[in-house]
Amino acid sequence: MRLVTFNILHGRSPQDDRVDVDRYADAVRSLGADVLALQEVDRNQPRSQKADLTAVAAEAMGAVEHRFVAALNGSPGATWIAATGEEQPDAAAYGIALLSKYPVTGWEVVRLAPVPTQVPMWWRGSRLPSLVRDEPRVALAATVQAPGRTLTVVNTHLSFLRWWNGRQMRTLLRALDRSRSTVLVGDLNMLPRRAHRMTGMRPLAGHATFPVQRPVEQIDHVLTDADLRVEHSEARRLPISDHRALVVDVAL
Numbered sequence: 478m479r480l481v482t483f484n485i486l487h488g489r490s491p492q493d494d495r496v497d498v499d500r501y502a503d504a505v506r507s508l509g510a511d512v513l514a515l516q517e518v519d520r521n522q523p524r525s526q527k528a529d530l531t532a533v534a535a536e537a538m539g540a541v542e543h544r545f546v547a548a549l550n551g552s553p554g555a556t557w558i559a560a561t562g563e564e565q566p567d568a569a570a571y572g573i574a575l576l577s578k579y580p581v582t583g584w585e586v587v588r589l590a591p592v593p594t595q596v597p598m599w600w601r602g603s604r605l606p607s608l609v610r611d612e613p614r615v616a617l618a619a620t621v622q623a624p625g626r627t628l629t630v631v632n633t634h635l636s637f638l639r640w641w642n643g644r645q646m647r648t649l650l651r652a653l654d655r656s657r658s659t660v661l662v663g664d665l666n667m668l669p670r671r672a673h674r675m676t677g678m679r680p681l682a683g684h685a686t687f688p689v690q691r692p693v694e695q696i697d698h699v700l701t702d703a704d705l706r707v708e709h710s711e712a713r714r715l716p717i718s719d720h721r722a723l724v725v726d727v728a729l
Contacts, residue, residue: 478623478729480681481510482662482697483715483722484634487519487571488530490717491689496525502537504715508722510538512621514632514662515574520545522552522569531574540576546586547572548615548634559613562586573663575617575632582627583620587652588613589645592638611636616649620657625729628703629654633663642666646675658703664720665698678702684712686721697723705729 488501505513515534519525531545547570551557560570591613597606616633633649635642642665653659660681665672669680678700685692692712697720699710705727712721 478727479509479511480630480660480662480699480725480727481508481512481722482514482516482632482664482699483508484516484664484697484718484720485530486517486718486720487522487525488717489524491719492716498526498528498533501530501717502533504717505534505537507715508538508713508724510576510724511578512630513538513540513576514630515576516632516634516664518545518572518574520547520570521567522571524552531576534574535576538576538578540578542579542581542619543574543576544584544617544619545570545572545574546615546617548613553612557612559591560615572615573617573632573634575619575630577619577621577630579624580622581619582622585618585654587616587618587649589615589633589635589648591636592641596638611638611641614645618653623729627657629657629659631659631661631663633661633665635664635666637666639667643675650676655702659701660703660705661700662698664696666696669695669698672698672700676700681705681707681725681727682710682712682723684710684721684723686712686723687719689714689719689721692721697721699723699725
C-alpha cells in the first residue's frame with residue numbers, strides 16, 4: 478500500500494506562481510497513491526480557477542472514496558470565517574482532504590481551535606515582529622478497509638505556532654479512537670523528534686520535505702502505532718507546491 482501526504486499549496490507552482498489544474502492533476506496521478514492526504518486544499522477559490530481540487534485529485538488517482546473538510550470559509554489571507562461543517566457545498570473554502578482507492582467505512586472530523594487573538598511573529602530577515610491571525614485547523618480520520626486489515630488514517634495540518642500546535646495535537650489524540658491500528662499523516666509543523674514524542678508513534682519515513690528546492694527540515698510526517706513494514710520511502714519533488722510529497726510504501 479502506498480501512503481502519501483502532500484501539502485499542495487492550493488496547487489500553485491513556485492515556477493510561475495499560478496495554478497494550472499491539469500498540471501495539478503498530473504502531479505497527483507504521478508504519485509500512484511493508494512491513500513492520499515492533502516493539505517492546503519482549495520474549493521471554489523478564484524486563485525485556483527474555482528476548481529474542486531479534491532474532486533480533481535480523486536479522478537486523477539482513481540479514488541473510490543474521498544472527502545474534503547473545510548477549515549475556513551472565504552479566502553485565506555483576505556476575508557474568512559472558521560468553518561463549522563454546515564456550509565453550502567458551493568461555498569469558497571480551504572482545508573484538507575483524504576482520498577482512498579480502498580473502501581472507507583467511517584469518517585470522523587475533529588476541529589482544532591486557533592489561537593484566539595493575534596500573535597507576534599518574527600519572520601526571517603525581519604527585525605520587528607508582525608501581528609498575525611492564526612487560522613482554524615481541522616483533522617479528518619477515515620476507517621480504511623485496506624487489503625487484509627483495517628486502518629484508521631488521520632490527516633491534519635497543524636498551526637505553524639509551535640507553542641499552539643502541541644495543544645492541537647493533544648486535542649486530536651484525545652479525540653481519536655485508538656482501538657484499531659492508526660496512521661497519522663500530514664503537515665504537523667513540527668520536527669520528527671517532537672512529533673514522535675508527542676504521539677508515541679513511530680515514523681515510517683525520515684526525509685526533509687521543506688522548502689521544496691533544498692529541503693532542510695521535515696515537517697510532513699507519516700506516523701503509526703501499527704506493525705507496518707516499510708518497503709520504500711522518499712520525499713518527492715513535484716512541479717507544484719513549496720513542500721515535497723512524502724511517499725511511503727508499506728507491506729500490510
